[in-house]
Amino acid sequence: MAVIERTRQVFTLDDQAADRYPCLPFVLRNQDSFEVKLRYDRSSAVIDLGCEGPDGWVGWSGGARDSFVVTRDAATPGYRPGTGPGRWHVVLGLHKLPVEGALVEVEVMAPATRPVDEGGVLGDHAGWPVPPDSPRASGRRLPADEGLTWYAGDLHSHTVHSDGTSQVAELAAAAASNRLDFLAVTDHNTTSHFPHLPGVSDAYGIALIPGQEVTTHRGHANAFGEIGFVDFRRPAAEWLDAVDGAGGLMSINHPLQDDCAWQHSVPRRPSLLEFWHVSWFLDLTNTAPWAWWNLARGGLDDGLGQRPGPVIVGGSDFHTPAQGYPPGTPTTWVAAAEPTPEAILEGIRKGRTAISRSPGVGEPALVRTGGELVAIDAAGCVLVDLEGRRTVIRSDRWAIPERADLHRIEAPDRSVLAVC
Template identity: 55%
Template sequence: MPRQVRTLRLGLEDQFAEEIRTVPFELDGERSVEVTLEHDDGAVIDLGCSGPAGWRGWSGGARRRFVIAEDAATPGYVPGPLEPGQWHVQLGLYRVPVEPIEVRVTVEAPAAGGVEPEPPGEVRDGPRASERGLPAPQGLTWFAGDFHAHSTHSDGEQSLGELAALARGNGLDFLAVTEHNTVSHHRLLPEVAARHDIVLLPGQEVTTPRGHANAFGDIGWIDFREPPASWVERVRERDGILSINHPLQDEWSWQHPLTHLPDALELWHVSWFLQPTSTAPWALLARWARDVSLLGGSDYHHPRHGYLPGTPVTWVAAADRSPEAILDGVRAGRTALTRLPSPDAPALVRVGEDLVAVAADGTVLTDLDGRSRLLRGERTVIPAGRAGTGPYRLTTPAGELLAVSP
C-alpha cells in the first residue's frame, strides 16, 4: 500500500456536530501498519483504530503515533493479523479551537518503524496490607487494592510491570488496570501478575467528554461510542461490574442520564483524597451509594502525582486472593475504604450486620443522616441497629476523612 496522507480542517463546530471523526484506509495483505497524527499543540485530539473485524485500540491524546503488526503493537493497541478490507483511524475531537486547524493523518503499510519493548518493572517484596488481619466474616479475608490505575496502554507513564511493582511495593493485594477505551492490556495481565505476585484485575475506563466509567472483568471491549445505558447492559450481560468514576470531579464529572444504576460507584476518588476535609461529595453521593457497591481509586498515572496506587485503599472481603473472588466480593457489597494501606491506619468494616472500627481511638463516626459519635478504644464494635443509616464515614475531630463503610 502506498503511503497515504489525509488532511482535514477541524474546529469547534466540527466537534459539536460529531465528536468522533474517522479516516478510512485499505489494507490488503500487509503485515503491519503505522499511523501518525499531526496538528497544532493547542488542540487535544484522541487517536484510535478499528479494523474490519472490530476495535484495535485507543491511545487518546497520549500518543500521536501507533503501530499494529501481527506479532506486536504499540501499547493501547492489539496485535494480530491485519485482515484485508477497510480500516479506520478514529479521531476524538476532545479539545479543538473555534477556528478550524489543519489535522494531518499519515498511514504507512508496512510500518516504517517498530514497537519499543516495555520495561518489565523491578520485582518488589514486602508485607501485604491484608496481613493486618482486619476482622472479617467467617471464611473471608479483607484484601487491599485499588480500582483505578493507568499504564502506558493509555495515558499512564509506567509500563504494566512498573505499575504492578509500585502497587506491590505499597502493600496492595490487587490492582485494577483500567485503560481508556482499550483492552489491549488484558492478555498481558496474567504474566505480569505472576511476575510481581499481585492480582491484576482486567478493566477498561469507558471514557467520554461527559463522564467516565470503569468496566471490570475479562469481558471484552465496551464501546464508548454507544449510549451509557448500553454500557450497563453489556457489562451485566457479560458478568462484569460497571462503576461510575469520579462523578463530581470538575470537567470529568458524570453528566450522562441513566434510568438504571450500575453495580458500583467510585465514591472516594483521589481528588477527594487530596481535599480530605471536604464533605461536598458526601452529601450529594451518599444516598446514591446506599444502592451500589462502594469503591475507591487513585487514578494513578505517573509519579509526579506525589502518591502511589492505593491512595485511597479499597478493601474487599473475599474467599481468596484471585480476580474472581475479588469481583465476587464487590458484587456482594463487601467493600470498605481507608485513607492508607498501612497497618495502623484507621479502618471501618462490616462483620455481618455489625460495624467494627479498628485503630480508631479518638475518631468520629458519622452516619448518612449526619449523626456523629466519638469513638474510644482501639477496637469498637457498633451493633446492628445502633449505627444509624449507612454509608458511614470515619474522620478526625477536625473532619479529615479516614475511612468509609457501607
C-alpha cells in the same frame, strides 16, 4: 514503505457538534504492518487518536500519542496486534478545538517505517524488582467473617497502554511494594493490556483485575472483568447493558471531578460508585461525595424500609510516580474468599467493601463483620452516619451493632479517615 492514505482537513466546531469521533478510512491488502501518524497544532487543540479494524476495535491513544504501529504479532501499547485485509479506520476524537478550527493531517503507511516498542508491549518485568515477600506476608489483617479476608487494593490505575508512564510490570511492582493484594488496571478505551495481566500478576504476587476506563467528555466509568471492549462512542445506557450482559461490574468514576464529572443519563444505577477518588485528598472535609451518594441511592427501597445505595469503591487514578503517591491512595478493602480477580470482583458484587486512606498498619479503618460495625485504630475519632449522628470512638478496636447505611470515621478536624 508506501503511504496508502493521507488526509489533510480542517475540523471545526461544526464538525465537532455533528460527530465527535470522525472516522478516516484506509484499506489494507496483504501488508504485515502499518503505521499511523497524526499532526496538528497542540497549542490550540486536543485531538485524540484511535483505530478500528474490519474485526472491531483495535485501540486508543487518546491525546497521549501522535502515532502508533500495528503488526501481525505486536502493537504500540493501547492497541491490539493483528493485521488483515479489509477496510480499516483511523478514529479521531475532537476533544478541544479553537474557534477557527484545527488543521489535522493523518498519514497511514504500510508497511510501518519503525518497529513496535517491545518493552512497553510485552510488559517485561526484568527491570522491576519483585518485593522480597508477598503482600499478605506483612500486610494488614482486619477482622472478617469466617471464610473471608479483607484484601487491600486499588480499583483505578493506568499504564503505557493509555496515558500512564508505567509498564504493567512497573505498576504491579509499585502496588505490591505498597502491600496491596489486588489492583485493577483500567486504561482508557482499550483492552490491549488484558493479555499481559496474568503473567505479571504471577510474577509479583498481586491479583491484577482487567478493567477499562470508558472515557468521554461527559464523564468516565470503569468496567471491570474479562468482558470485551465497551464502546465509549455509544450511549452510556449501552455501556451498562454490555457490562451487565457480560457479567462484569461498572462504576461511575470521580462523579464530581473538574471537567469530567458524570453527566450521562442511564435508565438504572450502575452497581458501583467510585466514592473516594484521589482528588478528594485535596480537601477531606468536602461533603460533596456524601451528597452525591445520597442522591444516587434516591428513593430506592430494598423492601425492608432501607434505601440501599451503590457499592462504594475507591481509586487512586494512578498514572505516574511523579504524582507523588503510590497505588492504594486511597485503599479499597474487599472481603473475599481468596485474593484472585474473580473472588475480589465477587466480593465487590456482594457489597463487601470499605475504604481507608492507605493500607498501612495503624491507619484508621472501618469494616463490617459478625453483625457489627468495627472501627480499628481510630480511638479519639468520631463515627458519623448519613443522618449526622456522631459517636466518639473510645478504643482502638471499637464496635457497635451493625446499622444499614454509609458510615465514616472523621478526625476531630472533620477530615475523613475511613468509610464503610
